[in-house]
Amino acid sequence: MIKEFYETTGDVSEAAAKHAMDVLQRSIDARGSATWVLAGGSSPMGAYKLIANQFADRLDWSKVNVLVGDERYVPLDHPDSNWGQISAALFHQSIDSVKKLTPAPMHGLDDMAADYVEQVAKLPRSAHGAPHFDLVWLGVGEDGHTLSLFPGRDIRSSAAEVIAIRDSPKPPPERITLSLQALAGAANVVVFATGAGKRNALAAAIRDGELPIAVVSSFASEHGAEVRWLFDASASEGMSR
Numbered sequence: 445m446i447k448e449f450y451e452t453t454g455d456v457s458e459a460a461a462k463h464a465m466d467v468l469q470r471s472i473d474a475r476g477s478a479t480w481v482l483a484g485g486s487s488p489m490g491a492y493k494l495i496a497n498q499f500a501d502r503l504d505w506s507k508v509n510v511l512v513g514d515e516r517y518v519p520l521d522h523p524d525s526n527w528g529q530i531s532a533a534l535f536h537q538s539i540d541s542v543k544k545l546t547p548a549p550m551h552g553l554d555d556m557a558a559d560y561v562e563q564v565a566k567l568p569r570s571a572h573g574a575p576h577f578d579l580v581w582l583g584v585g586e587d588g589h590t591l592s593l594f595p596g597r598d599i600r601s602s603a604a605e606v607i608a609i610r611d612s613p614k615p616p617p618e619r620i621t622l623s624l625q626a627l628a629g630a631a632n633v634v635v636f637a638t639g640a641g642k643r644n645a646l647a648a649a650i651r652d653g654e655l656p657i658a659v660v661s662s663f664a665s666e667h668g669a670e671v672r673w674l675f676d677a678s679a680s681e682g683m684s685r
């Protein structure tokens with residue numbers, strides 16, 4: 445795992461945005477397409493906006509598949525929808541030509557998860573059969589969760605690539621999320637480690653490796669991903685470097 449330390453959240457946004465442009469371009473050059481898993485929550489919003497405002501003309505976005513790593517069971521135009529929030533920040537002008545896997549809040553949570561499994565199944569696959577994700581962005585909760593994989597739950601044993609979550613401690617309670625197994629073909633993972641509210645969880649994750657963000661990071665790394673945690677000063681205060 446690579447740790448990068450920045451002063452402000454804005455610096456982290458800029459580093460993440462530039463890294464994304466590099467990774468996606470290299471993937472397009474190598475294979476003709478790229479797949480990017482977007483993170484929900486507020487932490488990556490600055491980076492989405494920066495890409496939309498300043499980097500939109502850097503890529504042929506029609507060659508990029510995008511999906512969100514987890515989604516709340518709400519309509520896409522609901523203020524709580526990760527997809528809705530990301531769309532509003534990122535999908536402008538040429539970026540709107542990306543190929544979108546859209547979570548569909550259908551007749552029930554299990555239908556939504558099953559539909560997303562089918563959409564994910566159509567993505568390019570790695571040699572070992574997992575979806576090949578060129579880049580995965582992850583946020584971190586104050587309790588150390590990432591995606592909608594929460595502490596104190598068995599996040600290791602699901603074989604399905606998308607799972608339904610019914611009692612999320614972070615509202616709203618019903619969600620779908622990529623599973624740990626879905627990340628077995630990730631090539632690059634970026635963790636947004638920003639804000640004083642995340643400091644304790646990040647320190648605990650690094651110390652004992654048990655919190656979901658640590659488990660997901662280690663799993664991806666063990667499966668060959670380059671994993672970068674991007675810290676701002678308030679999240680990394682007191683942390684050894």
Ligand code: 6PG
Pocket residue numbers: 483484485486487488514515516526582583584585586589590591592614
């Ligand atoms: C969600 C997210 C979740 C998020 C973290 C951090 O749907 O809630 O995907 O995993 O990334 O909770 O959220 P913030 O960036 O808003 O702190």
